[in-house]
Amino acid sequence: MFDQIRSDFKALPLQAEPFSFKLSEMFERTILDNGLKIISKELKDTETVTVKISVSAGSKFVEPGKEGLSHLVEHMVMNGSKRYPDPLAVRRAIEELGGYINADTSKEEANYRVKVVADDLEKAVDVLFSLIDEPLLDKRELEDEKKVIYEEIARAEDKLERRLLDKFFTLLFREHPLGKRVLGYQDKLKRISTDEVREFFKNFYVPENIVVCAAGRVSHTRLVNLVNNYLGSLKRGRLRSYDEFIPLVDGPKASVLDERAQQARLLLGFPTKPQNLEAHILNMFIVQLLCSNDRLSARLRVREKLAYDVSAAYSEFSDASLVLVYGGFSYNRVRKAIKSITDELRSIKKNPIRSKEFNKVRKLFETNLIFKLETPEDWIEFALRWNLILGNPIEPENYLKELEEIEPEDIQRLAQKLFVPENSYLAVVHKDKRAGEFEELLREGLGST
Template identity: 25%
Template sequence: MPRPRAMTPRTAPAGSGDAGTVRKTVLPGGLRVVTETLPSVRSVSFGIWARVGSRDETPALAGATHYLEHVLFKGTKRRSALEISSVIEAVGGEMNAFTTKEFTCYYARVLDSDLPLAVDVVCDMLTSSVIDPAEVEAERNVILEEIAMTDDDPGDGVHDLFAQTLLGDTPLGRPVLGTEESVGALTRDQIARFYRRHYDPTRLVVTAAGNLDHDTVVKQVRAAFERAGALGRADAAPLGPRGGDRRIRTAGAVDVQERATEQAHLILGMPGVSRHDERRWALAVLSTALGGGMSSRLFQEVRERRGLAYSVYAHTSGYADCGLFGVYAGCRPDRLGEVLEISRESLADIAAHGLPEEEVGRAIGQLAGSTVLGLEDTGALMHRLGKSEVCWGEQLSVSGLLERYRAVTPDAVREVAAEVLSHQPSVSVIGPLKDKHTAKLHRAMAR
């Protein structure tokens, strides 16, 4: 079959990374390449992002996205699994990948002189996996061990339980890893079909940050995809960011998972805002002031003044069409009721009165500083480029991020607090709860 007529790549500035220049090229077939050039470093982080996550799975495919992430390391038409890892490690580089509910990323970090090798290996993995049946079966046991490892960490597992409590048996409510039952039932053909469906160029974003030349990276990526015959239709356009308007209506739920642990692990929370909601900046400031550090309200009240827990923090999760807001604490079971009451009182107080200017200013300063410090290596910069392109379809500079945070006012925090924290909260708990502990939990939630 003749190949489509070649088309000229579209290249444009994508913004300023403050430390370097950000550029974006869209290749024929819809593949996007976004880079940030940093001449002062000697390394490059290179990644490919797929706009597919566990929320794209049916119940029968639960865990398929993460399973496929593992399988793509297991061999291509040109390389065995050992060769994929050994060629990168032989030059002192590192490779890895991660799966979330809405996207997947495969990446390598190498010396700038070894960037052509990283491009070749990662592109080869993404375009030419053989999905060998024997490797699929071998990796099944590895993933089941990973699920078991997560089950052994209730501090991590309670976040999955919290998502299930608020989102129910939906793709967003189910764990990214899947379950023992769903992973055990997945077949090689199901995984291969999932791969062919979701790994076409219109759903992929290539990102790189470090001592690089944008045009050279584009040429190398294009050559790798052309060699694999994976550029797709010349007139295809990139798939845009996810949208939607999912409503979370769960309120007042109490979800307890009995587990023989030393601590009880608690999340108290409610619906938040989506990642497209402009209120997310104010909610981030609110979350930081409430439980984002040692000076935060909850840390001071729960740990410093009362000694009720070692770990306590607030967090937000923003998806394309909804979000979650929660407060986590790990404590002895007999202290669970008191920790829950303090957390509820703190949320109610902020919902009614907002935060004083001093706390808002301190939280903004903390967010600004941590944002800049968190982008001090090429891996973090590559991650920011990819997530921005996949989730929002645009690049916001570090200066732009800081401006958004610094524009948050006490009134904006008060408004988002009144909206989000006024929802009746739900609670998820994993731990060794006796009847008396569960009774205290229900009484605290009923007040």
């Protein structure tokens, strides 16, 4: 249950086994003359290398009425380049190396990645970089790619959790592009032309919007030389304006998805706008606290027998971040579940965390970081995550130092600002359409302590 939410948001693990951990090596960074950024992490104990191109060309940059365009562009890019003129040629070139190539689009970025044995790096990036340097964007492929995406949309719409997420994003972001689907909508996609695909690529696939990140058995010098050879001649572009989302703080707001599912589901979110690493870590600490066995799960699943599934997650956009609670419940227990959730949130606002619990959660938090840095792909995701949010990758040592500075009182102060009625947004799958009743539960449950 809630697999879609866990994949979209960063749910934190309930348990972790600590072990010693020391990081002395750093990320290396270079910015080419054309503005393209290169980040790398050399891992000498592995025989592979992963390279990822991240382009600030996600769905939030798409004009109203063209939802789905950024994802369609990603599909068209993967359809081939001048040197590899069709999707089979692209995949065959990588498969012959025993590697893999893939792409995806999020609300903020389009991502293209390849993984190969380190000795085959140059052959692999010849394929990967050609897709960015000289994509065909062939008009003849457009309608076929649209049909593939229509199937993706249909599969997504079949998933109740996806429909709940759509409801939540619409409630929170309203008409802002962050509230629209990455996949788009079939009626809008039908009207998108090849010229619009090419125009979006021209406007957003510019070097200032591109980060190339690699991890594995590759030196930074070699990576920079390869990137410069293939992408150093890309012309600078004119960065497009974008209206940043500002949280409205006009809650409590609730929206009900009227579905006859086997059980009710809810997604409760609290937007926040952290300005630095410390603020993000405080938000993530609260999520880790809620995920720990002493909080939501202990109360709603073990003691009160209210939930089939309940947890918390943290999601960051460069515009704003979200602290989320989600769960599945019997229909007749939803109101009581909301009360128990808000009671738990109020307790963090009212009572300082005990030292024993605080230290346990901090250790879980620390080991969670370690578990996320075990593979080249993990290092890339860590680097690009913080590069997107803060403008540069964060060194893990600095991350852990910030964690060490946190005190229980910091968590309490954040909870007092975060978990308030006017900052609460709730999407519910329920047979009862009366959103006002759910809003009143939030108003009462999150009111002054």
